[in-house]
Amino acid sequence: MFSRKASVVVTVLLVALVTIGLVASALPTFASSASALPMHAQLLKTSPEDGASVKTADAVTMTFSEDVNEEFLQVKVEGPGGDEADGAPTVDGSTVTQALPADLPAGEHEVTYRVVSVDGHPVSGSLTFTTTQEAASAAPTPSTSPTGSASASATPTGTASPSPSATDVAAGETSSGGAGWLLPVGLVVLLLLLVGGGVLLARGGRGRADGPSDPVA
Numbered sequence: 001m002f003s004r005k006a007s008v009v010v011t012v013l014l015v016a017l018v019t020i021g022l023v024a025s026a027l028p029t030f031a032s033s034a035s036a037l038p039m040h041a042q043l044l045k046t047s048p049e050d051g052a053s054v055k056t057a058d059a060v061t062m063t064f065s066e067d068v069n070e071e072f073l074q075v076k077v078e079g080p081g082g083d084e085a086d087g088a089p090t091v092d093g094s095t096v097t098q099a100l101p102a103d104l105p106a107g108e109h110e111v112t113y114r115v116v117s118v119d120g121h122p123v124s125g126s127l128t129f130t131t132t133q134e135a136a137s138a139a140p141t142p143s144t145s146p147t148g149s150a151s152a153s154a155t156p157t158g159t160a161s162p163s164p165s166a167t168d169v170a171a172g173e174t175s176s177g178g179a180g181w182l183l184p185v186g187l188v189v190l191l192l193l194l195v196g197g198g199v200l201l202a203r204g205g206r207g208r209a210d211g212p213s214d215p216v217a
Contacts, residue, residue, distance in 0.1 A: 041066045041094075041117030043125060050127035056104055057131060060111050062096045064123070072116035080107035103135040 042065040048054050060077065070091040075098040077084040086099040096115065109131065114124040 040119065040121040041068065041115060041123050043123070046111075046127055048129040051129065053130045053132060055131065055133040057109075057129070058100055058102065058104075060098045060100065060129075062111075062113060064094045064096070064115065064117070067094050067118050068096060069116040069118065072114075072122070074114040076112045077109060078112075079109035080105045084109060104131055105135045106131050106133060 044063045044065055046063070047061045048057055060075075068091050073089055073091060073096065075085065075089040075096065077098060077100065081104075084100055084104065086101045089096055089098040091097075096113070098111070107130065108128055110126060110128045112124075112126045114122060116122050
C-alpha cells in the first residue's frame with residue numbers, strides 16, 4: 001500500500017513539473033506573437049510640436065504609427081482669425097499635412113484631428129501651438145496716414161480761397177465809411193457858405209439904407 005501511494009505521489013509531481021516546463025517554454029512564443037498583433041494608430045510626432053512657440057507656420061504635419069485612411073480624415077485648425085485651414089488635408093502614408101494660410105495671425109492655434117487607421121480604428125485628439133510673428137497683411141496699415149495728410153493739406157487750400165473776398169469786403173467797408181464821413185462835412189461847409197453869404201448880403205443892404213439918410217441929416 002505504501003509503495004502504491006508513493007508511486008502515485010511521484011507520478012503527480014512529474015506531471016506537474018512537465019506542465020510547468022511546457023508553460024515556461026511557451027511564454028516567449030506567446031509574448032512575441034502578441035507583440036506581432038496589429039496595434040491601433042498612434043500619433044508619434046507633430047510639426048509644430050504640441051505647446052511649441054514659433055514665429056509662424058505654413059502647415060501642420062502629423063505622423064502616426066501606421067498608415068492613415070484618407071477617406072475618413074478630418075483636420076480642423078482654429079486661431080485668432082477663426083477657421084485657419086487652407087484647403088483639405090493630404091495624406092502620405094502615415095503622415096498627414098494640413099496647409100495654413102500665408103497671412104497667419106499671431107496668437108494661439110488649436111489643431112483638432114480625427115483619423116482612421118488601416119485596421120479601421122478611429123483615433124482623435126488635438127494639439128496647440130503659438131505664433132509670434134504678425135501677419136504680413138497687417139503691414140500696409142500705416143499707408144492710410146498719407147491719405148489723411150493729403151486730405152489735411154487739401155483742407156487749407158479750400159479754406160484759403162475765401163481770404164481775398166474777405167479783403168474785398170474789408171476794403172468795401174473802409175470806402176463806404178470814408179464816403180459816409182465826407183457827406184456830413186460837405187453839408188457843414190455848404191451851410192457855412194450859405195450863412196456867410198446871408199451875412200454879407202445883410203450888411204450890403206444896411207449900407208445902402210444908411211447912405212441917403214446922411215445928406216438929409
